[in-house]
Amino acid sequence: MSVTFFNVDNPEEIIAGELPVLSQRGPYVYREEREKMNADQEGDLLNFGEYKEYKFDSAMSCEECSEDDEIRILNLPLIGVVQECLNQGSLIGGILCGLVEAALHGEFQDELFFKHTVGELLFQGVSTGIVEFLMTNALTQNRLPPQIQENGFALFNGKNATTDNRWYTLDISPASYGIQAWGPTEDDKHDNLGFTSWWPSADYAGEVSASTCNLLTGTDGSQYQAGISEETRLWHFSPDICRSVDLTFDHQDQTDPNNLVFSTPLESFHVNRTRNFCYCPALKPSDSCIVPTEDPDVLDLSSCDLQDCKDGLLDVHACYQSPIILSNPNFYLAEHQLGNFQGTIVPDKERDESRITVNRDTGTVSKAENKLQINMPIVKHPKITVLEKVPDIIFPVIWVNDMYAI
Numbered sequence: 001m002s003v004t005f006f007n008v009d010n011p012e013e014i015i016a017g018e019l020p021v022l023s024q025r026g027p028y029v030y031r032e033e034r035e036k037m038n039a040d041q042e043g044d045l046l047n048f049g050e051y052k053e054y055k056f057d058s059a060m061s062c063e064e065c066s067e068d069d070e071i072r073i074l075n076l077p078l079i080g081v082v083q084e085c086l087n088q089g090s091l092i093g094g095i096l097c098g099l100v101e102a103a104l105h106g107e108f109q110d111e112l113f114f115k116h117t118v119g120e121l122l123f124q125g126v127s128t129g130i131v132e133f134l135m136t137n138a139l140t141q142n143r144l145p146p147q148i149q150e151n152g153f154a155l156f157n158g159k160n161a162t163t164d165n166r167w168y169t170l171d172i173s174p175a176s177y178g179i180q181a182w183g184p185t186e187d188d189k190h191d192n193l194g195f196t197s198w199w200p201s202a203d204y205a206g207e208v209s210a211s212t213c214n215l216l217t218g219t220d221g222s223q224y225q226a227g228i229s230e231e232t233r234l235w236h237f238s239p240d241i242c243r244s245v246d247l248t249f250d251h252q253d254q255t256d257p258n259n260l261v262f263s264t265p266l267e268s269f270h271v272n273r274t275r276n277f278c279y280c281p282a283l284k285p286s287d288s289c290i291v292p293t294e295d296p297d298v299l300d301l302s303s304c305d306l307q308d309c310k311d312g313l314l315d316v317h318a319c320y321q322s323p324i325i326l327s328n329p330n331f332y333l334a335e336h337q338l339g340n341f342q343g344t345i346v347p348d349k350e351r352d353e354s355r356i357t358v359n360r361d362t363g364t365v366s367k368a369e370n371k372l373q374i375n376m377p378i379v380k381h382p383k384i385t386v387l388e389k390v391p392d393i394i395f396p397v398i399w400v401n402d403m404y405a406i
Contacts, residue, residue, distance in 0.1 A: 001054060002027040002401040003122065004329075005071045009344075011113040017389040022344045022396070025071055028118050029060035032402075037163050038186060044173040049163035049186055050220070054123070054156075067119030074395045075114045076322070077153050078104075078130045079376050080145060082384055083323040096139055097383040100130070104386070108133040112386040123160050127152030145321040155374070155398065165239045170219070174226040177363060179216045179237055192216055198242050198319040203278040204299070206285045213278040217244040221356070221370065222404070224363035234262050234358070240402070241326055241372055242319035243279075253357055259366060263355040266333060270311045272301045280309035310336060313375075313394065325375045328352050329399035340393040352399075366406050373399040 004026035014020050037049040056067050078100070085097035104110055110129030120126050127135070131153045134140045149157050158164060167189055169181035183189030193199065193216065194209030203211035218224075218235025228234070230249040237244040245268060253259035267273055271280050274297050282305065283290070291300035308315065312334025314326045330345050331337045332352035338345055357367040375394045381387040 001030045001032050002060075002403060003030070003118075004028075004399050005073060005118070005121075006345075006396045006398065008072045008074065008113040011072065011111070014390060015112055015386050017391065019340060019342050019391060020344075020393075020395070021342045025069070026062055026065070027401070028062070028065055028067070028069075028122075029057045030054040030122075031057045031060070032404075041172075044171050045180065046168075046170045046172045047186075048168060048170075050166035050168065051161075051163045052159070052166070053161045054159075056119075065118075067117060067122075069118050070115050071118060071121060072113050072115040073121065073397050074376060074378065075110060075112055075130065076155075076376055076397065077134060077148065078110060078112065079378055079395075080322050081130070081134060081140065082379075082381050082387065083377075084140075084143075085381070085383075086379075092139075094383065097381065099137065099139070100133070101384055103130065103133040103137075104384075112390070121154065122156050123154050125149070125151030125154045125157065147320075147322060168220055172223075174363070177223055177225040178219050178235075182216055182237065182239075193243075196242075196319070198316070199278055200318070201278045201281045201283070202285055204274050204285055204290075208278075211278045212275045213243065215244060218246075221368060222365055224358055224365065226361065226363045228260060228358055228360045228363055230260065234356070236356075236370075238370065240370075241314065242316050243314070247354070247356060250355060258360055259357050260360050261355055261357050263353050264328075269314060269328075269333060271306060271309045272299045273297060274299055279314060280306060282307040282309050310334065312336075323376055325377060325394055327373045327375060327394075327396075328354070329371050329373045329401075331373070331396070337394055340391065345396070365404070368402075368404040370402040370404075371400065373397075 004024050006022045007025045009023050010021040033053045035051040037051045039048040081100055085093040108129055116126050147153055147157050165184045167183050167186050168179060169189060171178055171180050181189040181191050192210060193214040199213035202208050216237050218237055221236040224234055234247045235244050247262035248265045250261045250263040253261055277283055289304040293300050312327055316326055317323045327334045329352040330347040332347035354371045355369055356365055358365055374397045377394045378390055379392050380390060
C-alpha cells in the first residue's frame, strides 16, 4: 500500500481566506501481508476472513523517507466535530462549538492544519490537542468515529493486523466466481449492503435496501471468473470505498497477450448513471426534473438541483462515520475541483487511474492498482475563529494506491 500526503504549504494564508498551496509528500509504502482466516469450504462456497497487516517498507518508499517524517495536513478531527456542530442544530451545536473554540485557545490548543509524523497520522495515533478534548469531553467521548480509538486519531485506525470488515462468502466455481455475502464479522454477513445504512436513498426504481447502491456485485478483487474477453465488465466490491465498482477493458498486456488490462471507466462515478442514482440523496425517483434517455443506463439530470452531488466525488460519511468524501487521486475525473487550489494539483490518467491485469482464460489477477483519495469538506463557521474566513472547499488529505502483484 502506497500513501501520498497533501502537505499544506500556506496554512496561515488559507485561514485568512486564500486558496491552498499543497505539495505532495511520499510515497510512503507499507508491505501488506494477507491471510485467509477460518477458511471453510462447502461445495463451491468458500467462507473466510481476510486478515491484513501492514509493515513500513523504507526501500520501496520515497528516498530518505521514514515514518518519523512530519507532515502538515488538514486537522480532520477538528473539521469532523465542527460538522457535528452543524448537524446538531443551533442549540446543542452552538454549545458544542463554543466548547471547541474554548478548547482550541485553552487546555487543548491545536491548529486547523496540524503537523504530526507519518506513523502517527496513519496507524500509531495522535492523542493531543482537539483529539484529547474529543476523547475526554462528556458531549463527544461516547460518539467518536472509528478513526479515534484508545490510541487517539489515526487515518487507518482499526485497519492494521485485523479481519474487521473483511468477512466473505465467495462462490468459487470458475464460471461464476463472485461474492455471495459480506460482513464486518464472521457471524454477521449479508447478501447486500442494506444492513449497513450506508446508502439509505432509493434507486431509480424506488428500491432502498435492495437498491443498486446496496448490491454486492463482483468479487473481492483477487480473482475473477474464467473466460474473460474484451467485452467483459468486471465488478469488484471494496469495503474501503463502501460500494461495488466496475472496470472495463483498456488494453492488452504487452508482455503477455493472454493478460488483459481493465480500468475504471470515465463514467463510473457520474451522477447521471442510473446505477449511481441512489448515491445522490438530493434525487428522488418521483422528481419531475429527471428525464430518461435512449440509453437506459443514462439519465438527463440537467434540470435537477443536485446540491452537493458532483461527478467524480463519493460522499461516504455514513460508511466512515466522518464527513469523508472519496475521489480518484488528484481529482482525476473530478476536475471541477481544481480551481480551488493554486495550480498545485494536476490529474494524470496514467498515475491516478485504478487498473487490474487479468488472465483471460483463468480470471487470475496478476497485478492490481486500486487507488482512492481521502478528502474532507471545510466550511466557514462563525463560532470557530480559524474557520471564519476559510474558503468552502473539498480539501484533499492523502491518496492511496493499494498495489498487488504476483
